[in-house]
Amino acid sequence: MTRHTLFAAASFLLMAGSSLAAPSTVLDLVEPIADYKIYVSEKLDKLVEDTEAFTAAVKAGDVEKAKSLFAPTRLSYEAIEPIAELFSDLDASIDSRADDYEKQEQDPAFPGFHRIEYGLWEKGSTKDLDPVADQLLADVKALRERITDLALPPEKVVGGAAVLMEEVAATKISGEEDRYSHTDLWDFKGNFDGADKIFQLVRPLVEKQDPAFVQKVAGNFATIETTLAKYKEGDGYKSYDKLTDDDRNVLSAAVNTLAEDLSTLRGKLGLD
Amino acid sequence: MTPAPSSSSAPPQKLMRLALGGAVFLTILSGGLFYAATVQYGAQPTADVVKVEVGDKTCNPNHLSVPAGRQTFEIFNASSRPIEWEILQGVMVVEERENIAPGFRQTLTATLAPGEYRMTCGLLSNPPGNMVVTPTAASDASGDAVPSLKAFIAPLSEYKVYVTLQASAFERKAAALAEAVASGDLNKARDAYQATRLPYKQIEAIGGRFADLQSRLDVAALYLEKHEQDPAFTGFHRIEYGLYEQNSLDGLQDVARHLSEDAAALKQRLREAKLSPDYLASSASLLARRIADGRVDTGEDLYAHSDLVDFAANLVGMQKMAALLAPAMTGDALPAAQQLQARIEALSALLDSFKTGDAYPDYTSIKADERAKIKSAFNDLANAFEAAGDALGRVAA
Numbered sequence: 080m081t082r083h084t085l086f087a088a089a090s091f092l093l094m095a096g097s098s099l100a101a102p103s104t105v106l107d108l109v110e111p112i113a114d115y116k117i118y119v120s121e122k123l124d125k126l127v128e129d130t131e132a133f134t135a136a137v138k139a140g141d142v143e144k145a146k147s148l149f150a151p152t153r154l155s156y157e158a159i160e161p162i163a164e165l166f167s168d169l170d171a172s173i174d175s176r177a178d179d180y181e182k183q184e185q186d187p188a189f190p191g192f193h194r195i196e197y198g199l200w201e202k203g204s205t206k207d208l209d210p211v212a213d214q215l216l217a218d219v220k221a222l223r224e225r226i227t228d229l230a231l232p233p234e235k236v237v238g239g240a241a242v243l244m245e246e247v248a249a250t251k252i253s254g255e256e257d258r259y260s261h262t263d264l265w266d267f268k269g270n271f272d273g274a275d276k277i278f279q280l281v282r283p284l285v286e287k288q289d290p291a292f293v294q295k296v297a298g299n300f301a302t303i304e305t306t307l308a309k310y311k312e313g314d315g316y317k318s319y320d321k322l323t324d325d326d327r328n329v330l331s332a333a334v335n336t337l338a339e340d341l342s343t344l345r346g347k348l349g350l351d
Numbered sequence: 352m353t354p355a356p357s358s359s360s361a362p363p364q365k366l367m368r369l370a371l372g373g374a375v376f377l378t379i380l381s382g383g384l385f386y387a388a389t390v391q392y393g394a395q396p397t398a399d400v401v402k403v404e405v406g407d408k409t410c411n412p413n414h415l416s417v418p419a420g421r422q423t424f425e426i427f428n429a430s431s432r433p434i435e436w437e438i439l440q441g442v443m444v445v446e447e448r449e450n451i452a453p454g455f456r457q458t459l460t461a462t463l464a465p466g467e468y469r470m471t472c473g474l475l476s477n478p479p480g481n482m483v484v485t486p487t488a489a490s491d492a493s494g495d496a497v498p499s500l501k502a503f504i505a506p507l508s509e510y511k512v513y514v515t516l517q518a519s520a521f522e523r524k525a526a527a528l529a530e531a532v533a534s535g536d537l538n539k540a541r542d543a544y545q546a547t548r549l550p551y552k553q554i555e556a557i558g559g560r561f562a563d564l565q566s567r568l569d570v571a572a573l574y575l576e577k578h579e580q581d582p583a584f585t586g587f588h589r590i591e592y593g594l595y596e597q598n599s600l601d602g603l604q605d606v607a608r609h610l611s612e613d614a615a616a617l618k619q620r621l622r623e624a625k626l627s628p629d630y631l632a633s634s635a636s637l638l639a640r641r642i643a644d645g646r647v648d649t650g651e652d653l654y655a656h657s658d659l660v661d662f663a664a665n666l667v668g669m670q671k672m673a674a675l676l677a678p679a680m681t682g683d684a685l686p687a688a689q690q691l692q693a694r695i696e697a698l699s700a701l702l703d704s705f706k707t708g709d710a711y712p713d714y715t716s717i718k719a720d721e722r723a724k725i726k727s728a729f730n731d732l733a734n735a736f737e738a739a740g741d742a743l744g745r746v747a748a
């Protein structure tokens with residue numbers, strides 16, 4: 080036996096002797112959470128890149144171009160909204176609505192995407208938007224930095240899918256989010272994809288224990304996907320005005336059920 | 352108005368059961384609507400419901416002090432607009448209720464650890480209220496317990512992300528090294544070699560534990576029967592031998608290609624590896640010990656003499672591991688975490704002391720007494736990781 084093979088054999092024994100596989104199921108969440116972090120990082124890279132182009136158009140005074148970039152830029156932000164609870168300050172700065180401010184749209188503190196949306200669609204102008212655009216870009220960059228350094232708490236990730244579905248059911252379904260541009264269906268796409276991603280990542284961990292639950296949740300995500308697909312136009316989606324009452328009811332029912340079902344996911348995964 | 356999202360700590364069935372148990376009160380609202388708020392009881396006999404009224408400008412009271420543990424809040428929206436009410440810790444939302452209409456009240460149950468919190472009070476421009484959660488006998492007692500395994504999901508995931516990114520970098524750089532070797536440019540190949548080594552050394556604690564791959568990627572001639580002439584002499588050091596000893600790229604093309612393939616295999620292996628807290632600590636301990644017992648004396652990079660660069664990269668990877676595990680090492684595991692931090696700082700300062708500017712000197716210039724210091728610092732680090740592994744093994748058990 081050469082020294083080489085002896086060495087290899089010795090280290091192999093060391094490896095085999097240690098607990099490569101953890102005994103507990105709770106640590107099975109390590110891989111899904113790691114994969115989710117990578118998903119979020121990719122979305123944030125895209126968000127920063129897209130926001131650079133979007134805010135450049137705003138600052139160049141190009142209203143039409145800025146309008147065309149608004150919804151696609153937001154898509155990656157909306158996809159990571161399940162974990163928005165981890166950065167409430169930046170979420171407020173990037174994505175709050177006029178209602179959060181005393182003087183609503185007239186309030187000088189009204190920031191972010193929706194302040195720009197208001198300017199572009201309601202005023203048809205980029206007047207006064209330069210500082211808002213600068214701040215928005217700074218905020219998405221700060222967000223990327225911060226998330227890079229943050230270990231994502233699993234209960235917030237898993238719980239976040241349900242929290243976001245609750246928010247869609249409670250408020251977004253009314254079309255309040257993009258009230259000036261009516262690009263809400265783009266946001267929905269981001270929100271549902273982002274929540275579905277979390278579900279898909281942990282799905283193998285609940286599949287055996289509760290196949291009926293998994294089927295039901297997957298079914299509701301599929302219903303939403305099919306319904307949204309009817310409104311596809313070009314690379315994106317039609318105006319929220321075009322959503323029929325029937326389809327809104329279908330979406331509403333599916334998202335309410337999803338909110339309720341997904342709220343049990345933390346418990347099923349031993350995170351409560 | 353949409354129904355309040357059910358609190359994760361109080362599933363609907365449980366609420367229903369409690370409601371049937373009798374602890375229900377109805378509030379008749381001006382609009383003639385009924386809203387049922389549940390008062391939790393039984394599980395937390397002492398906890399009273401904490402009432403908070405949110406006005407147009409502020410919360411009332413605007414300063415709260417509550418005991419640690421499960422706590423139920425009743426929020427009344429006395430303002431003229433719909434509000435959301437949140438408990439914040441730093442910038443993180445701990446619990447929230449969305450869309451509470453004016454004149455309505457909602458309850459929220461949260462389990463809070465001792466510390467300082469804030470609560471949002473309507474408009475974003477309204478100053479947040481303060482909430483101090485005070486320790487109780489129960490919360491003090493739970494602080495002494497071994498840390499829970501759950502607390503390690505986040506750090507382990509983060510370490511997995513780190514390993515995945517480094518493994519990808521290793522794969523990319525190894526492919527670039529193979530290209531540089533094939534291009535016949537010796538200097539370019541030397542640069543590419545050093546760039547490839549860095550990510551590998553950073554994840555060596557974990558990556559080096561796949562013995563079959565390790566013996567191809569990073570085998571030292573010292574351990575081979577015929578040393579440099581042994582047919583099993585391959586991987587990094589075979590390339591290093593060509594680049595720095597023979598000053599030639601002869602015969603390196605296949606070796607570099609295999610290194611690149613093994614780098615891809617390592618990435619795949621690491622993707623599938625299951626990580627546990629004690630596995631991380633024991634892997635780091637093993638590597639630190641291996642360095643202290645062998646490499647410091649003999650040197651590992653016998654042709655490039657870049658050992659200090661390797662040590663520093665090894666340390667970066669172990670530092671990452673320790674920094675991620677530390678916050679979850681509470682209670683009994685705390686002293687081990689502190690000791691580990693101290694050992695890392697000591698070794699880091701020692702390695703830094705050899706630097707000129709950003710560069711490390713040739714390892715042949717490091718004298719025996721200096722090597723003895725490095726050896727002892729790696730030994731201390733190995734011991735600290737071992738102690739951490741013991742503490743973490745109790746968690747995993």
Ligand SMILES: [Cu+2]
Pocket residue numbers: 157160174256266
């Ligand atoms: Cu949003």
